[in-house]
Amino acid sequence: MALRALYNEIRGMKVRENVKKSADQAVDHYIEKYIEASKPDPLFHVCFGGMAFSYLVALPWERAHLAHLEEMERTGGKHH
The missing domain is CATH 1.20.5 (Single alpha-helices involved in coiled-coils or other helix-helix interfaces)
Known part of the structure; x- marks a missing residue:
């Protein structure tokens, strides 16, 4: 049971990292596309x-x- 809890915790951390990475990439792309282009x-x-x-x-x-x-x-x- 402890192994399953550990696995779920590690998987949850990986999902959070992926979401954060995707959000950062989206914000960077938005800034590059609109803000730096003065649109x-x-x-x-x-x-x-x-x-x-x-x-x-x-x-x-x-x-x-x-x-x-x-x-x-x-x-x-x-x-x-």
């Missing part, structure tokens, strides 16, 4: 990424609000 694309990526992130953050609240409105319409109540 405006990073600004667009930040703007659209921020818009998508804010939409996803607000989505649960919007769904709850819609459910509340539908419940009020179904029961004949008025929304405040």
Whole structure:
């Protein structure tokens, strides 16, 4: 059992190293492609990424609000 735990720990460390290496390579490639080339694309990526992130953050609240409105319409109540 201890050998299996050791193997799983080593395998987990290797996966983390691979993920870190891939992320570093992706960031280096992005910097080389957009930042060093002085392109405006990073600004667009930040703007659209921020818009998508804010939409996803607000989505649960919007769904709850819609459910509340539908419940009020179904029961004949008025929304405040």
